[in-house]
Amino acid sequence: MTPARSRRPGAPTRTERGIPEATVARLPVYLRALTALSDSGIATASSEDLATAAGVNSAKLRKDLSYLGSYGTRGVGYDVEYLRYQIAREIGVTQDWAVVIVGIGNLGHALANYSGFGTRGFRIVALLDADPQLVGERIGDMVVRDFAELEEIVAADRVSIGVITTPAGPAQEVCDRLVAAGVTSILNFAPVVLSVPDGVDIRKVDLSIELQILAYHEQRKSGEAALPQVPELPAINGLPELPSVGGGVGA
Amino acid sequence: MTPARSRRPGAPTRTERGIPEATVARLPVYLRALTALSDSGIATASSEDLATAAGVNSAKLRKDLSYLGSYGTRGVGYDVEYLRYQIAREIGVTQDWAVVIVGIGNLGHALANYSGFGTRGFRIVALLDADPQLVGERIGDMVVRDFAELEEIVAADRVSIGVITTPAGPAQEVCDRLVAAGVTSILNFAPVVLSVPDGVDIRKVDLSIELQILAYHEQRKSGEAALPQVPELPAINGLPELPSVGGGVGA
DNA sequence: CCGATTTTGTTCTCACGTTCACAAGCTCCT
DNA sequence: AGGAGCTTGTGAACGTGAGAACAAAATCGG
Numbered sequence: 001m002t003p004a005r006s007r008r009p010g011a012p013t014r015t016e017r018g019i020p021e022a023t024v025a026r027l028p029v030y031l032r033a034l035t036a037l038s039d040s041g042i043a044t045a046s047s048e049d050l051a052t053a054a055g056v057n058s059a060k061l062r063k064d065l066s067y068l069g070s071y072g073t074r075g076v077g078y079d080v081e082y083l084r085y086q087i088a089r090e091i092g093v094t095q096d097w098a099v100v101i102v103g104i105g106n107l108g109h110a111l112a113n114y115s116g117f118g119t120r121g122f123r124i125v126a127l128l129d130a131d132p133q134l135v136g137e138r139i140g141d142m143v144v145r146d147f148a149e150l151e152e153i154v155a156a157d158r159v160s161i162g163v164i165t166t167p168a169g170p171a172q173e174v175c176d177r178l179v180a181a182g183v184t185s186i187l188n189f190a191p192v193v194l195s196v197p198d199g200v201d202i203r204k205v206d207l208s209i210e211l212q213i214l215a216y217h218e219q220r221k222s223g224e225a226a227l228p229q230v231p232e233l234p235a236i237n238g239l240p241e242l243p244s245v246g247g248g249v250g251a
Numbered sequence: 252m253t254p255a256r257s258r259r260p261g262a263p264t265r266t267e268r269g270i271p272e273a274t275v276a277r278l279p280v281y282l283r284a285l286t287a288l289s290d291s292g293i294a295t296a297s298s299e300d301l302a303t304a305a306g307v308n309s310a311k312l313r314k315d316l317s318y319l320g321s322y323g324t325r326g327v328g329y330d331v332e333y334l335r336y337q338i339a340r341e342i343g344v345t346q347d348w349a350v351v352i353v354g355i356g357n358l359g360h361a362l363a364n365y366s367g368f369g370t371r372g373f374r375i376v377a378l379l380d381a382d383p384q385l386v387g388e389r390i391g392d393m394v395v396r397d398f399a400e401l402e403e404i405v406a407a408d409r410v411s412i413g414v415i416t417t418p419a420g421p422a423q424e425v426c427d428r429l430v431a432a433g434v435t436s437i438l439n440f441a442p443v444v445l446s447v448p449d450g451v452d453i454r455k456v457d458l459s460i461e462l463q464i465l466a467y468h469e470q471r472k473s474g475e476a477a478l479p480q481v482p483e484l485p486a487i488n489g490l491p492e493l494p495s496v497g498g499g500v501g502a
Numbered sequence: 503c504c505g506a507t508t509t510t511g512t513t514c515t516c517a518c519g520t521t522c523a524c525a526a527g528c529t530c531c532t
Numbered sequence: 533a534g535g536a537g538c539t540t541g542t543g544a545a546c547g548t549g550a551g552a553a554c555a556a557a558a559t560c561g562g
Binding site: 020021022023057059060063073074075076 | 518519520521522523526527528529530
Binding site for chain 1: 275276278279280282283284304305306341342343344348350357358360361362364365372373411412435436437438442444446450452454456457458459460461462463464465466467468469470472473
């Protein structure tokens with residue numbers, strides 16, 4: 001009956017180029033889970049299996065995958081290799097993206113040594129720092145180059161992703177230079193809010209923020225049972241000694 | 252109709268000890284912004300000023316702060332020092348939390364050198380690794396100790412937060428040991444989904460996932476204008492060479 | 503003392519994300 | 533061939549978060 005296979009105009013219309021941001025953030029997790037299953041020699045997996053491996057619930061996983069298309073088989077599950085390829089293609093890691101890392105301090109060093117960031121799909125084409133003492137240093141099979149060469153490198157290698165691992169101070173200036181050079185995606189490890197023009201994506205990784213979120217919940221746990229001494233209003237004016245909390249730069 | 256001004260049972264009910272998770276995640280950002288303002292010698296700031304410094308919109312900031320209480324003055328703004336203290340207290344960083352770092356590879360090294368993680372409120376009490384070659388190494392003013400000493404250290408120093416910077420392989424086992432020893436909050440840098448019992452909080456920082464999210468948006472940008480060669484179905488069975496994508500461990 | 507001005511705290515509405523529940527569709531067994 | 537048994541894909545209900553808009557409260561100038 002009703003062979004109306006036609007899409008209703010109001011319907012979400014799959015593959016209409018619009019995957020929810022929350023789903024995009026989970027696709028890499030699914031990709032990793034699929035890779036693990038594949039490495040274990042598993043050829044087919046149900047949404048339940050995948051969800052367990054990815055640490056989410058199966059309904060959410062199915063809905064997420066449904067945004068990409070209908071890549072499963074009812075009654076059977078998903079072909080691991082096939083789904084893996086489809087997700088990789090959707091994310092864009094079937095091709096290699098050129099990446100530069102700016103700021104070769106402790107963290108920059110660590111990232112540079114991370115073999116390919118722990119993931120294929122990305123190629124570190126340069127390690128940059130403005131400190132003349134660092135320029136020329138070898139890290140793995142790369143050499144630290146002068147930050148002044150940025151524009152040239154970005155143009156030559158079609159770099160679209162920049163990673164900022166400088167201290168907070170120079171981060172905004174570095175960011176501006178990256179954007180001016182043509183970089184359109186930035187991963188920021190510096191503890192500052194960077195401002196970028198429209199069209200440039202920015203993501204932030206901040207250790208101290210993560211720790212503080214944990215501390216909040218931790219306080220709730222221990223406080224629930226043991227800490228009734230919460231001073232609601234220690235003193236409106238004339239504060240008790242403020243224990244110097246907050247955003248130091250580190251490094 | 253129904254002028255029931257009475258609190259509906261389902262209503263949010265302010266100050267009922269329940270700050271939305273999204274707000275909790277922003278409080279550390281506000282804290283950092285306030286610290287910056289304080290360091291600049293600014294004594295009072297409006298929600299607009301603060302919002303700009305924190306990179307959010309002012310309505311959201313005011314709503315977030317309203318969950319903590321009424322710490323502002325209408326017509327004036329917020330007292331920077333006072334608000335800073337209140338947020339620090341709410342987060343729980345007016346006290347110091349003992350932290351252990353497990354896995355002293357590249358990233359563990361980097362974190363250990365981060366002076367206090369770039370934030371007061373946390374005290375690294377031990378660097379642990381199971382590799383005998385690393386044990387005894389000095390990093391800053393600390394010495395790497397054997398992972399076997401974990402339980403003893405956690406008990407002695409009341410450690411409640413553990414940071415995992417091991418490779419993916421041993422991460423779950425390390426996690427289990429941490430939990431068994433009494434750690435109730437974990438910050439995980441290993442590219443795996445860890446499972447923990449109820450009551451234990453876990454947060455994940457994953458470089459390759461962040462990069463992949465950037466890659467997705469990057470592909471959209473360049474693809475919009477230049478890449479029409481999207482193979483919808485390369486081959487149902489018999490895939491084209493799969494370019495080995497996904498969750499490598501990375502040293 | 504009063505009104506103009508400023509800025510907070512809160513309410514309302516809308517959009518987004520999650521979860522439930524079930525029809526559609528596939529395979530396998532009899 | 534036909535029905536039983538799974539598992540996907542999705543519509544609908546629910547909950548959370550974001551933003552606009554405004555009333556309440558404080559300061560300041562006259």
